[in-house]
Amino acid sequence: MNYEFNILYYINVFKKYRKKIIALMIISVFIAIAGNLLRGPVYTSRCSVLLADTFNSPSLSNLSKFIGFPGFSIGSSSANTIISLVKSRRMMEDIYLNFPELRKKKRFNLGLEVYDTTQGTLIVEAKGGEPKLVSDIANFCVKNLDIINAELNITSQRPMVKVLDPAIPAVKRDTRQLIRYTILVIIASFCIGNIIFFSQEYYRYLTIISKNEN
16 A cells, blocks of 8 residues: 555545445444434425515616626515514414424424525424425414514514415325435535545554554
């Protein structure tokens, strides 16, 4: 084995331990998939809504680009307010109050996300273990925006959003999370495997140098 520290050295080390590195990756992927399956299926429902304020019109967005601020969105403050409300602790508490059965579903794995498409449209996304309940939660979040807004008097805009496409129960489970998680596990196990075996070879290299010096 050539112990000069160059690209050929690392290639040689990888060739030497490639079977062990690949085996580590395969084992890690199986463990990741098994762990994800034990959590139960995840279903995703999305509710598409339009910002109700008039400042989010296409003409004003085009005007902001014309005056030299292409990254500036005149209606972004409204979108940011809605995003904050959807992801707030208050929203989550209201969900559990409105859907008390969630407290008995330990493996439901409820998750909420909201995306700004920068086109005057927001996507409110709910994830969980039951398709019908997930879609009901997504639609409830949108309706609850006006209730929170009225109580806290955040903005005079009524309603805050208008529903473009209501959430419907998912037909099949969401596999995107499993795919992303598996890819991350593959990358992580590959890097960890390389670090372990390269460190092992480097330790051997230091041992040889120490023996030669003695």
